[in-house]
Amino acid sequence: MSDQIHEQELPGIGRRYSVQADGAEVSVVIHHSGRRDVYLSDPTGHMPPSVATLSDDQARRLGAVLAGAYFQPTLTRHIEAVVGGLLIDWVTVADDSPGAGRTIADLQVRRQTRMTIVAILRGEQVVVVPEPTEVLEAGDRVVVVGRPEDLDGFVRHVAG
Amino acid sequence: MIFPGPSGLLAATGGETGKELVALGAALLVAGLLARAGRRIGLPTIPLFMAAGILTGPYTPGPVLVRDPVDLGLLTTLGLILLLFHLGLEFSLDDLLAGGRKLLLAGAAYLVINLSAGAAIGASMGWGGREALVIAGIVGISSSAIVTKLVIELRRLANPETGLLLGIVVVEDVFLAIYLAVLQPVLGEAEGIGEAVASVAKGVVFLLVLVAVARWGRGPVGRLLGSGDDELLTVCFVGLAVLIAGVAANVGVSDAIGAFLAGQVVAGTAVAHRVERLVLPLRDLFAAMFFFAFGLSVDPGALTSVAGPVLAAVTLTAIGCIVAGVIAARIQGLGPYAAANIGLTVIARGEFSLILASLAVAAGLDGRLGPFTAGYVLVLAIAGPLAASRSHLFARRLPARLFPSPAISGKDVP
Numbered sequence: 110m111s112d113q114i115h116e117q118e119l120p121g122i123g124r125r126y127s128v129q130a131d132g133a134e135v136s137v138v139i140h141h142s143g144r145r146d147v148y149l150s151d152p153t154g155h156m157p158p159s160v161a162t163l164s165d166d167q168a169r170r171l172g173a174v175l176a177g178a179y180f181q182p183t184l185t186r187h188i189e190a191v192v193g194g195l196l197i198d199w200v201t202v203a204d205d206s207p208g209a210g211r212t213i214a215d216l217q218v219r220r221q222t223r224m225t226i227v228a229i230l231r232g233e234q235v236v237v238v239p240e241p242t243e244v245l246e247a248g249d250r251v252v253v254v255g256r257p258e259d260l261d262g263f264v265r266h267v268a269g
Numbered sequence: 270m271i272f273p274g275p276s277g278l279l280a281a282t283g284g285e286t287g288k289e290l291v292a293l294g295a296a297l298l299v300a301g302l303l304a305r306a307g308r309r310i311g312l313p314t315i316p317l318f319m320a321a322g323i324l325t326g327p328y329t330p331g332p333v334l335v336r337d338p339v340d341l342g343l344l345t346t347l348g349l350i351l352l353l354f355h356l357g358l359e360f361s362l363d364d365l366l367a368g369g370r371k372l373l374l375a376g377a378a379y380l381v382i383n384l385s386a387g388a389a390i391g392a393s394m395g396w397g398g399r400e401a402l403v404i405a406g407i408v409g410i411s412s413s414a415i416v417t418k419l420v421i422e423l424r425r426l427a428n429p430e431t432g433l434l435l436g437i438v439v440v441e442d443v444f445l446a447i448y449l450a451v452l453q454p455v456l457g458e459a460e461g462i463g464e465a466v467a468s469v470a471k472g473v474v475f476l477l478v479l480v481a482v483a484r485w486g487r488g489p490v491g492r493l494l495g496s497g498d499d500e501l502l503t504v505c506f507v508g509l510a511v512l513i514a515g516v517a518a519n520v521g522v523s524d525a526i527g528a529f530l531a532g533q534v535v536a537g538t539a540v541a542h543r544v545e546r547l548v549l550p551l552r553d554l555f556a557a558m559f560f561f562a563f564g565l566s567v568d569p570g571a572l573t574s575v576a577g578p579v580l581a582a583v584t585l586t587a588i589g590c591i592v593a594g595v596i597a598a599r600i601q602g603l604g605p606y607a608a609a610n611i612g613l614t615v616i617a618r619g620e621f622s623l624i625l626a627s628l629a630v631a632a633g634l635d636g637r638l639g640p641f642t643a644g645y646v647l648v649l650a651i652a653g654p655l656a657a658s659r660s661h662l663f664a665r666r667l668p669a670r671l672f673p674s675p676a677i678s679g680k681d682v683p
Contacts, residue, residue, distance in 0.1 A: 125432075
């Protein structure tokens with residue numbers, strides 16, 4: 110088995126990337142329009158290939174999953190930005206996390222983790238700059254600001 | 270002196286404008302709905318837009334929406350310009366060169382076979398030498414639009430032969446550009462050798478200037494068009510395309526080749542990708558009007574009178590494309606399925622045949638070119654996709670001895 114990725118230009122359509130895996134060929138076609146097609150050839154060669162069409166956004170998410178960068182237990186990262194030395198990230202509060210059901214003051218978030226919660230997304234509701242008395246709930250997505258190296262501590266202390 | 274002012278202008282044209290708008294709107298709607306019905310059974314849009322034109326035109330019973338295709342004149346010319354502008358925008362010589370020698374060989378084989386078939390039909394019809402030259406192009410060149418759409422919709426993008434198949438279409442596009450440049454002086458009404466040479470020279474100089482701008486003028490053109498705003502960019506690039514096409518028509522090169530080169534000029538700039546996206550809806554709309562107007566000019570009665578030549582051209586095209594498909598598959602070391610897929614996909618004819626016919630008829634060549642091309646495109650634009658989707662049935666009938674190489678599918682290629 111070769112882990113070489115074979116690349117080919119499809120004039121007027123886009124580019125094709127294929128890799129041999131498990132006796133079958135997996136091909137990804139990136140259209141100029143942003144559309145992605147994923148082809149999986151039939152290993153016996155008797156059947157037409159299976160095809161799935163993904164939008165640009167779906168393809169990026171799936172790509173992150175394949176790269177192992179998307180899913181992390183109890184922690185879902187949607188957006189992470191590091192500007193200079195400052196990190197801005199979204200963290201989801203898990204059901205069984207230490208933070209669920211407790212207030213920000215209770216958790217001593219700033220003192221214990223050196224990070225600051227700047228906003229909470231709770232379903233459709235958005236709490237901007239929450240008071241220390243705000244109670245975190247499971248499923249909350251909290252937007253935190255701080256230094257990148259403190260994020261893991263925050264996740265352990267609050268979210269998971 | 271009293272100026273009419275805007276309100277005066279409106280009043281003067283009010284009644285007429287209302288009628289024209291009703292006709293144009295109804296025409297587009299009929300074309301769109303017909304094409305939508307066709308989409309359900311996997312038919313491309315081009316023949317159905319044209320069929321809508323024929324059905325609502327002056328030569329068939331029932332309501333006549335637009336009496337004279339000339340009424341749509343400027344709109345249909347815009348369609349032609351945008352079709353070729355988009356082709357020039359997408360077209361890249363690098364794609365062609367990246368394909369290597371095998372691609373050039375397969376493309377050349379395709380062109381030689383199908384252009385000779387076209388020229389033979391053109392000559393045998395006895396309509397004249399210039400007509401024969403145009404028919405060679407009408408019969409020889411596939412529809413990039415239909416072929417590209419077919420490969421995507423039949424989900425053949427991962428097939429081993431697809432790169433080669435699309436490459437052949439690129440070779441055809443290159444040929445089309447050169448062919449359009451050569452055709453114009455032939456179509457033009459030059460009197461005497463001296464004038465003909467002068468008109469060719471003028472055209473060649475203009476083309477060289479455009480090619481040079483496309484090659485070295487990216488910076489200035491990019492800055493001229495460059496705007497972060499989609500609205501402004503759209504207005505500017507359409508203006509540039511139409512201006513270049515117009516100047517080209519004025520110096521005796523066709524507006525079609527001018528529009529193609531305008532596309533090439535824009536393709537080199539930083540805004541190329543955004544223009545590619547922005548031009549699509551415009552192209553689709555005005556191209557639909559172009560196909561519709563072409564249909565309007567077709568008298569179904571005249572269609573039956575050219576049925577013989579159409580049938581001959583369809584038969585020769587089918588044979589030519591299948592032979593070219595077998596040659597291409599052999600060059601690449603592929604089997605009968607690849608050969609059938611290539612041959613039955615490149616058989617589709619559409620926009621380029623119609624563009625060539627409309628240029629020829631506009632230049633005063635034999636009027637039968639119109640119905641001939643309409644019939645030819647109607648048959649192949651409908652039968653081609655239907656055949657392509659059933660290519661596996663045909664592949665089984667191809668004799669195995671045509672494919673000496675052991676490779677049957679791409680899996681066997683190391």
